[in-house]
Amino acid sequence: MFNRITEDNFRNIQLPRQSSLVNFSSFRELRTDVLFRSFSLKFVLEGCEQYLIDGHLFKVSKGDFLLGNHFSDGKLLIQSDEDVKGLCIDISPDIIAEVSAGFHFPELTEQDLDFEKYLISENFxxxxxxxxxxxxxxxxxxxxxxxxxxxxxxxxxxxEFYYRLAENIVSIHYPGFLRIKNLKTVKSHTRKSLYRKIQSARDYIDLHFATIQNIESVARESSISEYHFYRLFRQIQGESPYQYITQKKLQFAKQLLKDKSLSLTDVAFICGFTDLSSFSKNFKKHFRIPPGQFR
Incomplete structure (x- = not known):
């Protein structure tokens, strides 16, 4: 099923739940309950769609997409002077479950079989x-x-279109499933809340890694104590926040070193290292070659 949805026909279209379909939408103003009828992908082509799900705000701008399932309750807000265009793809829970069950992961053991239900459960x-x-x-x-x-x-x-998309969804989200399982907490809602906080922290680091002075500032952004943040980040990411930040700096440095007009000292300070010695030591340890020879 394929539909083109606008402000003119939005109220008149009845869409089936837990089925597979594709909708192309164009709105300037819309306030409604979030419509995750199945396992859904919300892709924004122009403008910005704002989703409030379980108290968590997602600003989905041009080029972004949001994934959720029929347990994802909340509100959708679109307000713009220009048309906000988006693509919504629903994949039936049956297809998601079938692909999850048939997908092979070398690290999947018997006690990990809950993954077959994860994507279509309230735990997602x-x-x-x-x-x-x-x-x-x-x-x-x-x-x-x-x-x-x-x-x-x-x-x-x-x-075949929906099966291929489901295969990609399953392969990408298995690592996230393992990270959530690593959280030492019983309640599903608490586990999701903590995982979201670390997700937000990771996004913050991705944007500001070169200017972050200490881990305390990142923990504060997540509204978590510094010790609790260290512990949760390591459980979920498999490495400390310091290691994650350093890796981001080094990957950025690797790109900057291609610019011959920048000195090694320039690269070090742009990436947020305190001095050239610290940068060179970390770069050689990570890439097994000094930054000067990398060029």
Whole structure:
């Protein structure tokens, strides 16, 4: 099923729940309950859609997409002077469950079989990505270009389309499932809340790693005590926040070193290292080659 939804026909369209379908939408103003009818992907092509889910705000801007399932309750707000265009793809829980059960992970053991139900359960944590981050985004970008380019064509999506998308979703979210399992807490709601806090912290680090002075400031952004933050971050990410920040700095340095106009000292300070010695030591330890020779 494929639909084009606007402010003119929004109230008149009845869409089935827990089925597979594709909707292309265009709104300037919309306030409504979040409609995660199945396992759903919300991809924004133009503008910004704001989702409030379980008290957590997701600002989904151009190029971003949000994933959630039918347990993801909340509100959607669109308010813009220009058309906000988006693509919503629902995948039936049956397809998600079937693909999850049939997907092979070398590290999957008998006690990990809960993963078959994870994506369609209340334990699933909503995730926001940019389309450039993974293969799901690439698939969404490709199909959205076709839909925008053929405005009057009535698309028909085969089961293979949904199965391929489900395979990508399953493969990308298995690591997240393992991270959530690592949290030493019983209640599902608490586990999701803590995982979201560390997700937010990781996003904050990704944006500000070069200017972060200490871990305490990151913990404060997450509203978690510094000790608790250290412990949770390591449980979920498998490394300390300091290690994660250092890795981000070094990957950035690797890109900057391609610019021959920048000195090694320039690169060190741009990436947030306190001095050239600290930068060189960390770079050599991580890449097994001094930064000067990397060039």
């Amino acid at each position: 944590v909503e995730n926001k990505y940019h389309f450039s981050q993974n293969i799901i985004g690439q698939q969404l970008s490709k199909i959205s270009q076709q839909i925008v380019g053929q405005q009057h064509y009535n698309f028909d999506f085969s089961p």
